[in-house]
Amino acid sequence: MILPILYSFRRCPYAMRARLALVVSEVQTELREILLRDKNPEFLATSPSGTVPCVKDRDLVIDESLDVMIWALEQNDPLRWLENRDTALGLISTADGPFKAALDRTKYQNRHQSDPTEERAKAAVFLDELNVRLADTSYLAGDHFALADAAIAPFVRQFANIDRPLFDETNGPHLIKWLDQFLEMPLFAGIMTKYPPWQLDANTVLFP
Numbered sequence: 001m002i003l004p005i006l007y008s009f010r011r012c013p014y015a016m017r018a019r020l021a022l023v024v025s026e027v028q029t030e031l032r033e034i035l036l037r038d039k040n041p042e043f044l045a046t047s048p049s050g051t052v053p054c055v056k057d058r059d060l061v062i063d064e065s066l067d068v069m070i071w072a073l074e075q076n077d078p079l080r081w082l083e084n085r086d087t088a089l090g091l092i093s094t095a096d097g098p099f100k101a102a103l104d105r106t107k108y109q110n111r112h113q114s115d116p117t118e119e120r121a122k123a124a125v126f127l128d129e130l131n132v133r134l135a136d137t138s139y140l141a142g143d144h145f146a147l148a149d150a151a152i153a154p155f156v157r158q159f160a161n162i163d164r165p166l167f168d169e170t171n172g173p174h175l176i177k178w179l180d181q182f183l184e185m186p187l188f189a190g191i192m193t194k195y196p197p198w199q200l201d202a203n204t205v206l207f208p
C-alpha cells in the first residue's frame with residue numbers, strides 16, 4: 001500500500017494542527033520532516049506554495065493545513081471533531097487572519113517594523129473573544145475538544161510563548177486554563193516527537 005506523504009515541520013503551528021487531526025483520525029502517513037531554511041527539491045516540486053504542512057496522496061496534493069485536517073477527519077472521525085463545523089470554521093478564519101497577522105507582527109517586530117503594543121491589542125480582541133466563549137463551555141465550539149480547539153491552540157501557544165508571564169497577566173482565566181489543558185494532553189505530546197530532517201535515502205517514518 002502506498003501511504004500518503006506528509007511534509008511537516010515540528011514547530012510550525014499549521015503543521016501541528018494537521019498532525020493533531022492525523023493522530024485522531026488514525027490516518028497514517030509517511031512523515032517527511034522539512035527544514036524551512038533548506039527545502040528539499042521533492043517538497044518544492046510537490047507543494048505549490050512551498051509551505052508546510054503538505055499532503056500528497058497519489059495524485060491529490062493538499063497544501064492547506066485546514067484542508068489536511070478535514071481530509072483526514074472525513075475518513076475517520078471517532079472523537080467527533082467535525083461536529084459544529086461551521087462555528088469552528090468561523091473561529092479558525094479569524095485565527096488564521098487577523099490573529100495570526102497580529103501574532104507575527106508581535107513576535108517578529110523587526111521584520112515587520114511593527115509596534116508590539118498595538119499588535120498585542122489587536123491579538124487581544126480575538127483572545128478575549130475566546131475567553132468569553134470558554135467561560136460557558138470548556139471548548140471553543142461544543143462540549144468536547146474538537147476541530148476549532150485543535151486548529152487554534154497551536155497558534156495561541158505560539159503567541160503565549162512570546163512572553164508567557166505577560167500572557168498570563170493579560171489574559172482571562174478560561175483561556176489560560178484551556179491552553180494549559182491543551183499543553184498537557186498526551187495528544188499534544190504525541191505530535192511533538194522530534195524527527196531528523198528527511199532525505200531521499202532516509203528510512204520511512206510512519207506518522208502516526
Ligand SMILES: N[C@@H](CCC(=O)N[C@@H](CS)C(=O)NCC(=O)O)C(=O)O
Pocket residue numbers: 009011012013014015036050051052053063064065066
Ligand atoms: N496557509 C498555509 C500556511 C502554512 C505556512 O505558512 N507554514 C509555514 C511554517 S509555520 C511555512 O511553511 N512557511 C514557509 C517558509 O517559512 O518558507 C496552511 O494553512 O497550511
